[in-house]
Amino acid sequence: MHPNSYFIEHIRSAGLSPTRQRVALAKLLFQGENRHVTAENLYKEAISEKISVSLATVYNTLHQFTDAGMLREITVDANRSYFDTNTKSHHHFYFEKDGKLGDIPDGMITLGKLPEAPQGTKIKSVDVVVTIAHVDNDY
C-alpha cells in the first residue's frame, strides 16, 4: 500500500486532487499531533524538509484545506493568520512572547447562552482567546 495513501484519501475526500505539494503539506500537517501553523512557518518547515513548494502554494493549500473543513483558521493576532489542525470547536491560549498558540482543553471554559444572530445572518464562529503575557515586575 502506498505510504501516502492515507493523506491522498484525505485530500481526495475533500474534493481536491492529490498533487505532490498538497500531499506533502498534508503529511506535515496531519501526521502526528494537532498543530497550529502560520503560512510562513509551514513554508519554512517544508523547505527545510526538502519539499519543493512555493509560498503561494502554501497559502493556497491552507485556504483550500480550510474551505474543505480540514483546518480551522484562528485569529489571535492582527498581523498573522494561524491554522489549526483541530477543527473541533475549542478555545486558545495565545502566548504573546513567542507567538505560539495552545489549546484550552474542552470544558475549561464554559460559555453561557449566546445572543441570537440578526435576521439573515448566522453565527459563524465563537472564538475565545486567552492572551498570556509576561508578568512585569511592577512593584
Add this chain to the structure above:
Amino acid sequence: MHPNSYFIEHIRSAGLSPTRQRVALAKLLFQGENRHVTAENLYKEAISEKISVSLATVYNTLHQFTDAGMLREITVDANRSYFDTNTKSHHHFYFEKDGKLGDIPDGMITLGKLPEAPQGTKIKSVDVVVTIAHVDNDY
C-alpha cells in the same frame, strides 16, 4: 473655560502632552458614544473634518492611548487592528460582511472558570468574538 479642557485633561492624566493632533483625535474618539475604529478610518475621518494630521500620527496616537489604558485593542480580523473606546471588559460581534464591530452587552455571555496562567505569566485578556456571517442559501 477652554472648550477642549476635558480632552486635554484626559490626555495629561495619561502622562502625554496635549498636542494639537492628540487633542483633536481624542475629541473624535471620546466625545459621544463608544466607538470601534481602525487607524485608517480614524485617519479618513480626521481628514474629512479638516484636522491636519498624518497617518503615522494616528497610529502613534492610537498606540499611546492604548498603552495609557484609554483604548483597548481588539483582534477580530487577521488584517486590521481595531481600537475600542470602551476599555471595560466586554465582548464583540464581528460582522464579516462590512468589517464592523458591535459590543455584546455585558451578561449576554457568561464565561466559566478560567484556567490558571503558567508560572511567570499572567492572563492579559480574555476576548470572545462572535463572528456573524451571511446565510448562504445552501439548499
Add this chain to the structure above:
DNA sequence: ATACAATTTAGAATGTTTCCAAATATTGAC
C-alpha cells in the same frame, strides 16, 4: 499518449503597519 483542465510558480501588487531622519511644536526655566 494526448489534450484539456487544474495547479503551481515567481514575482509583482496590495494593504496595513512600522521605521526613519528632518522639520515642527511643546515645555520648563528664566
Add this chain to the structure above:
DNA sequence: GTCAATATTTGGAAACATTCTAAATTGTAT
C-alpha cells in the same frame, strides 16, 4: 514672553503578510 532642550509630527521609505497574475507545469480522463 523668549529660549534652549525635548518631544512630537511628518512624508516617504521600508517591512511584512497576503493576494494576484499570467506563464509554465502537472494531473486527469479518454
